[in-house]
Amino acid sequence: MIASISVIGAGVTGTGTAWQLAEQGHSVLLADPSLATPIPDRPADRDLNGSTASLGVLMGHAFRRSSGRAWRLRQRSMALWPAWVEELNHPESPLHLDTPLIQLAGSADEAQRMQQLADSRLCSGLQFIANDRLDEADPVWPQAGHGAMLSERDGRVDPLLLLKALRRSLIQHNVERRATNVVELRRPGSGTRRQWRLITAEGRNESVDLVVICSALGSIQLLQSLGHQRPMDAVLGQVLELQLNRPAKPWSGWPAVLTCGGINLIPHGHDRMWIGATLEPGVNADPAATETMKRLNELAPSWLDDAQLLGQWHGLRARPRGKPAPLLEEIEPGLLLASGHYRNGVLLAPATAEWVSQHIHKELLTSP
Template sequence: MTCSVGVIGAGAIGLGTSWHLAQQGHAVSVYDPRLNAPVHRRGSANDLSGTSASLGVLMGHVFRRNSGRGWRLRRRSMELWPQWVRALKIHQPELKLHRGLLQIAEDEQAAQRMEWLAAQRVELGLQTMTKEDFRTVWPTATHGGLHSSDDGRIDPLLLQLALREALKEQSVELNATAVVRLERDNHHWRVHRTDGDSQIHDVVVLSTALTTDALLEPLGHARPMTPVLGQALSLQLETGPTNWSNWPSVLVDQGFNLIPTSPGQLLLGATVEPGDCASADPLILMRSLNERAPAWLRTATVVSHWSGLRARPVDRPAPLLEELEPGLILASGHYRNGVLLAPATAEWVAAALEQP
């Protein structure tokens, strides 16, 4: 059965869900004022959406837990991402699944956990590495680490561009206006917009991150979220690696993500600060890596710096995937994993629509 669906929010989750639902024949409308804005990070931007600010790191198979909803969502997304990339490359040929992720063990206890995890997930491409294996890549990895052949990265900017084009092909209605209120209308939902117009849908999907609670509270639902600031730097190296021949697509050390982009250049980012205020000097926060950074990283020149807020659910595990009442679906609060979990979330929403 197909229906009219209003998706509020146009990050990776909102756009990905809209695309998946449109492919299944649903009549989809997307609402987000950022749909009028270009997708880029030019200059020093501090008001980016979670998806645009993110680095698109896919930490699926290295997830510590071996069961539960979080593990199932990550594993399913990692199964779906190759299919999504193949389909979306039609609209953005440069979109690619960058495979290969190295996770550094912070101490001996972490190394033992990684060894156990690798033994459990050999078929998923996990393998432990010794400090000798890291000698030419990351000499400070004195406890070794974990290599995942299928985890890695999706460029979040290219992903958004590809999804926007794919939605146009599917004749999805793109409304570059904010939603101010939801109203029950018999067995339907009326979406009220800032321009004074409104539209009725059979189903509304909320993928609105930090603004979710403002829409839900008047309806009697409370799903508070707290902002967590993510920061990223684009760096030009003065010394050190140039061609990245021995590097993976992503190297993770103490929660900091290092991503080679071109000869002598890389991205460095992390979601590390509660609240919505950036550190006065992001270099202090990130480039020392708690005094473990190699000299070539500390002396690199900053090309650009940006930040963005992630929505972390309060007293509930991320993400929030719920049908709050008939026709009102919540798919939000993905915290650091919006890009990673976009395919599995879209599939979950589609399945929720099929429930009687």
């Protein structure tokens, strides 16, 4: 069955969901003010939304839990990512998965947990690297002296190229893209064709069969207008771009992502590096937190201390209050919420889009 569906929010989650629904033949309207702005070639020194400010880290296999919803979503997304990349790849925005990811142990206890996890998941491409081997592999890495875990299948995808590829696919699938802010949702009235109504900031009235809210912090107001409370807190993610004045050796020995105490280091070009983390509650960047991130919680090697700051940007993430991230639920018949992904919006985009499409398929089969 085919339906008219509006997806509100054009980050990676919303855009990916709109693409998947259009592939299944639905008539899709994607609404977000950010659609008026082209995806930049590189992040700029300004406030960005969560997707364009993201580093696109995919940590699905190196996850300590082995059960529960969070584990299942990560596993499903990592299984879907290769197909997404293959289908979305295009010469104008070449898309690929960069691997591997290496997670440094911050203590002896953490190293022991990593060893146990790697031993239990050899088939998932996990391997523990003892500290003496880590020194031999690359002595310029920041490290606490307790070893690390290598995840061969984890890594990152470039979020800007991903968004460009998704927008191109929206055009190919005739998805209507509306650069506007949806300020109110109105429930279906009585009659033979019961449709949701979307009221935009310009006063425009759109009617659709189903609505999917993927607008992070913007989801709160839309739900409140209908009497639903799904509180979420703003958390700031920051990224620094550094020029390395005296790199110890070429970047060929580095993984796609090196994570140290929750801080991600990503080689970028010959002598540049991105350092990013989601650290701060609220909407304002704290200079002290930025400096702590650059020092890697006092584990930064000398060449990193001497690096020159070229740029800095940050973006807001939505963290559900009192509930695990993300929020995936049917709020009312015909109204779905797929939001509040916190730090894992890019990682969980494929599994989220699949959840939405499967839920809509079931609803259409059971609707009168």
